[in-house]
Amino acid sequence: MSESIYEREGGLYRPTKWAGSPWSTSMQHGAPVNGLFAREIEQVANEIGMQIGRITIDLFKAVPMEPLVADTRIVRQGKRIAAVETWLHPVDDDTPVCRATGSLLRANPHDHRSWQTPESPPPPPEQATSPSRPAEGQMPVDLPPGFHERVEIRAGTDAAGPFVWMTTALDLVAGEAISPLQRACALTDMTLGTQMRMAARRRANADPGEATPPVGALMINTDTTAYWERPFVGTSLALRPSLITETNGVGTAEAILYDQDGRVGRSLQSALVQRHFGRTAPS
Numbered sequence: 001m002s003e004s005i006y007e008r009e010g011g012l013y014r015p016t017k018w019a020g021s022p023w024s025t026s027m028q029h030g031a032p033v034n035g036l037f038a039r040e041i042e043q044v045a046n047e048i049g050m051q052i053g054r055i056t057i058d059l060f061k062a063v064p065m066e067p068l069v070a071d072t073r074i075v076r077q078g079k080r081i082a083a084v085e086t087w088l089h090p091v092d093d094d095t096p097v098c099r100a101t102g103s104l105l106r107a108n109p110h111d112h113r114s115w116q117t118p119e120s121p122p123p124p125p126e127q128a129t130s131p132s133r134p135a136e137g138q139m140p141v142d143l144p145p146g147f148h149e150r151v152e153i154r155a156g157t158d159a160a161g162p163f164v165w166m167t168t169a170l171d172l173v174a175g176e177a178i179s180p181l182q183r184a185c186a187l188t189d190m191t192l193g194t195q196m197r198m199a200a201r202r203r204a205n206a207d208p209g210e211a212t213p214p215v216g217a218l219m220i221n222t223d224t225t226a227y228w229e230r231p232f233v234g235t236s237l238a239l240r241p242s243l244i245t246e247t248n249g250v251g252t253a254e255a256i257l258y259d260q261d262g263r264v265g266r267s268l269q270s271a272l273v274q275r276h277f278g279r280t281a282p283s
Contacts, residue, residue, distance in 0.1 A: 003016070003018060003150075003169075003170055003171070004016060004018070004170065004171040004172065004173055004174035004175075005018045005019045005032045005035065005147065005170050005171070005172055005173070006019060006032070006036065006172060006173050006174065007173070007174045008173050008174065008175070009067070011069055011070070012067040012068065012069060012091065013036055013067065013068050013069075013070065013088075013173070014067045015028055015032070015065055015066070015067070015068075016174075017145045017146065018032070018145075018146060018147055018149075018150055018170055019032045019065065019146065019147060020065060020144050020145055020146025020147065021144070021146050021147070021148070022143045022144060022146060022148045023144075024062075024144065025065065025144045026062075026064060026065055027062045027063065027064070027065065028062075028063040028064065028065055029146050029147040029148060029189070030057075030059065030063070030189040030221070030224070031147050031151075031186040031187060031189040031190065032147055032172070032186060033057070033059075033063050033088065033098055033189075034055075034057055034185045034186045034188060034189045034224055035172045035178070035182045035183070035185055035186035036068075036070065036088065036172070037055060037057055037086055037088075037098075037100035037185070038055060038179075038181055038182045038184075038185035038186070039172060039173065039179075039182050040070050040072045040084075040086040040100070041055055041072070041084050041086060041100065041102035041104075042179060042181055042182065043072075044072065044074060044082075044084050044102070044104070045084075045102070045104050048074075048077060048082060048104070049106075050082055050104035050105060050106055050107075051104065051105050051106070051107045051228075051230075051231065052102060052103070052104055052105075052181065052228055053103045053104065053105040053227065053228060054102065054103040054225065054226065054227050054228070055100060055101075055102050055103075055185060055225070055226050055228075056100060056101050056102075056223065056224070056225040057098060057099070057100045057223060057224045057225075058098060058099045058100070058222075058223050059097075059098050059221075059222055059223060060096065060097055060098055060099070061097050061098075062097075063088070063097050063098055064090065064097065066090060066091075067090070067091050068088045068089065068090060068091075068097075069088070069089055069090070069091060070086055070087070070088055071086065071087045071089070071096075072084065072085070072086035072087075073085055073086075075101075079106065080105065080106040081103070081104070081105060081106070082103075082104040083101065083102070083103060083104070084101065084102040084104060085099065085100070085101050085102075086099070086100050086101075086102075087099045087100075117263075119262055119263045120158075120159075120160035120161075120240070121238075121258050121262045121263060122156065122158060122160075122163035122165070122238050122240060122258060123156065123158060124165075124260075125154050125165040125167075125236050125238075127156065128154035128155060128156035128163075128164075128165055129154055129155050129156055147168070147170070147186075150168050150169065150170050151166060151167070151168050151187070151190075152166065152167050152168070153165070153166050153194070154166075155198065160240070161240065161241070162198045162240070162241065163238055163239065163240045164194050164198065164238065164239050165236050165237070165238045166187045166190065166194075166236065166237050166238075166239065167183070167187075167235050167236040167237070168183065168186070168187070172186070180231075180232045180233055180234060180235070180259075181228070181231070181232045183235065183237070184226075184232045184237045184257070184259070184264075185226060187237045187239075188224055188226045188237070188239075188257070188267040189221070189224055190239075191221070191224065191239065191253050191254070191255050191267045191268070191269045192219060192220075192221045192244070192253040192269045192271050193221075194239055194241075194255075195241045195244045195253050195255065196218075196219065196244070198241060199244060217246055217249075217273045217274075217275065218273070218274045218275045219246060219251055219271040219272060219273050219274060220271065220272055220274050221253070221269040221270065221271055221272075222269075222270045222271070222272055223269060223270050224267065224268075224269050225267065225268045225269070226257070226265055226266070226267045226268075227265045227266045227267075228264065228265040229263065229264055229265050230264060232259050232264055232265075233259050233260060233261055233264075234259045234260035234261070236259070236260065237257060237258070237259065238257065238258035238259070239255045239256070239257060239258075239267070240255060240256045240258065241253075241254075241255050242254045242255055242256055242266075243255075246271065246273060249272065249273040250270070250271070250272060250273070251270075251271035251272075251273070252268065252269070252270060252271060253268070253269045253271055254266065254267070254268045254269075255267050
């Protein structure tokens with residue numbers, strides 16, 4: 001039987017241990033939050049018969065490990081474009097801890113593509129390395145339990161550069177199967193984190209004198225935006241980095257997204273430096 005990240009009780013999302021983060025027992029991981037917002041916006045899209053073109057999540061503060069209420073509304077609905085907003089807040093406090101906006105578009109199916117950017121899809125997950133996440137129960141004992149324990153990440157490199165495939169067997173909400181989009185949106189939370197790890201791995205494995213990406217700081221993301229060019233299919237999300245940068249403590253991470261059928265979108269995150277390696281943490 002599949003395990004779930006949240007239990008639904010009336011209008012509440014009650015987090016299970018799988019919503020937890022590796023940073024604190026009182027904080028939720030950003031990925032489950034992204035998945036919840038995708039669920040809320042996807043329900044609206046299905047009701048009005050539109051396709052999700054973009055979801056943007058803003059993290060105002062650490063999301064607490066406590067029941068949350070989702071308030072969702074349609075801001076504007078036209079014939080071809082609709083805008084949705086949704087917030088998550090604690091039961092006893094209407095102040096939102098995070099917010100998402102969604103752009104919904106009316107699809108117009110036809111038998112050809114008017115425009116198509118050349119792709120470099122990564123090879124399938126089974127051709128990447130063995131999973132880079134330890135098996136359940138093999139994480140360091142000092143880390144709190146949470147979503148990070150149930151993500152499988154397979155890294156690899158091909159002629160176009162590095163890539164990762166990610167998936168999780170967890171369901172988002174107890175009693176219902178997680179949708180492909182909900183899983184994919186959850187995993188886009190790791191746009192910045194996977195790129196930092198890939199850059200560090202390339203630097204560690206580089207030959208002397210080889211130009212390698214700088215790995216000078218630990219950064220956290222403060223938001224996530226994912227653009228979806230078509231509906232996501234399958235159970236695994238691939239991410240190929242296209243940008244990671246930082247100046248004066250503020251940075252950006254960007255990646256191209258793939259599913260089992262090829263390129264499916266793009267993810268972007270704003271980043272804030274937590275600690276420069278070898279320096280004092282910024283105030």
